[in-house]
Amino acid sequence: MDDPVTGREGEPMRLLLFDIDGTLVNTLGAGKAALESAMLAVYGETGPIGAFDFHGRTDPAIVRGLLRLAGWTDGDIESGFDATWEEYLKSLDLELVGRGDRVHPYPGVRALVAAIEDDGRFAAGLVTGNMEGGAWRKLRSCGLEGHFRFGAYGSDSERREDLPPIARRRAEREYARNFDLRTAVVVGDTPEDIKCAHANGARALAVATGRHSVRELRDYDPEAVFEDLSDTSRLMRVLADE
Ligand SMILES: [Mg+2]
Numbered sequence: 160m161d162d163p164v165t166g167r168e169g170e171p172m173r174l175l176l177f178d179i180d181g182t183l184v185n186t187l188g189a190g191k192a193a194l195e196s197a198m199l200a201v202y203g204e205t206g207p208i209g210a211f212d213f214h215g216r217t218d219p220a221i222v223r224g225l226l227r228l229a230g231w232t233d234g235d236i237e238s239g240f241d242a243t244w245e246e247y248l249k250s251l252d253l254e255l256v257g258r259g260d261r262v263h264p265y266p267g268v269r270a271l272v273a274a275i276e277d278d279g280r281f282a283a284g285l286v287t288g289n290m291e292g293g294a295w296r297k298l299r300s301c302g303l304e305g306h307f308r309f310g311a312y313g314s315d316s317e318r319r320e321d322l323p324p325i326a327r328r329r330a331e332r333e334y335a336r337n338f339d340l341r342t343a344v345v346v347g348d349t350p351e352d353i354k355c356a357h358a359n360g361a362r363a364l365a366v367a368t369g370r371h372s373v374r375e376l377r378d379y380d381p382e383a384v385f386e387d388l389s390d391t392s393r394l395m396r397v398l399a400d401e
Contacts, residue, residue, distance in 0.1 A: 181369025215351025217313030267389030285310030
């Protein structure tokens with residue numbers, strides 16, 4: 160008989176580690192707008208935010224990168240971090256509410272996360288550059304929060320590659336069993352997600368719903384690439400390594 164918490168008795172469970180922006184949810188720029196107002200409130204400037212590539216970076220790495228380009232020292236940047244995240248989360252709430260139901264999951268996401276949740280072979284969590292509070296706000300804004308039970312966030316480390324082992328430890332606590340990153344799959348939309356998977360011995364499933372095309376993502380040798388997450392049955396087979 161299947162145990163609802165630990166999966167099928169005696170069978171290993173596979174970790175699936177999802178990125179959020181560009182992969183699960185399109186917030187129509189809510190995160191960027193919120194970070195811009197938080198930085199203006201705390202530092203009085205944003206650096207070259209219009210030209211800066213946010214994709215695949217953690218939130219603290221974005222703030223540090225922008226302010227370094229504007230000539231700030233790391234000490235001065237870090238002294239504003241706590242105030243920045245407080246402002247950021249307040250502002251993100253407003254930005255998400257302002258966009259209402261135009262904030263949406265990408266095609267197939269709802270069906271895929273529901274299928275994963277119903278399948279005892281998988282434990283689905285997050286590996287995202289978002290601050291923890293931002294990650295859950297973005298998921299909640301389109302009703303996806305109930306499908307994920309653990310994660311690792313930009314608030315845990317500025318370096319994305321540090322996040323999968325943190326997510327694994329939290330999954331082990333949550334599910335009261337061991338997980339192996341070598342069987343894990345990182346699902347994400349940028350080269351940084353692919354590199355993060357491979358740096359941890361995990362597999363990468365890349366999806367071209369963010370800024371990068373299938374062709375661009377292929378250059379980083381992910382184990383699989385999809386245009387979007389709409390082919391649920393094929394995705395489930397690839398995630399299970401069948
Ligand atoms: Mg992303």
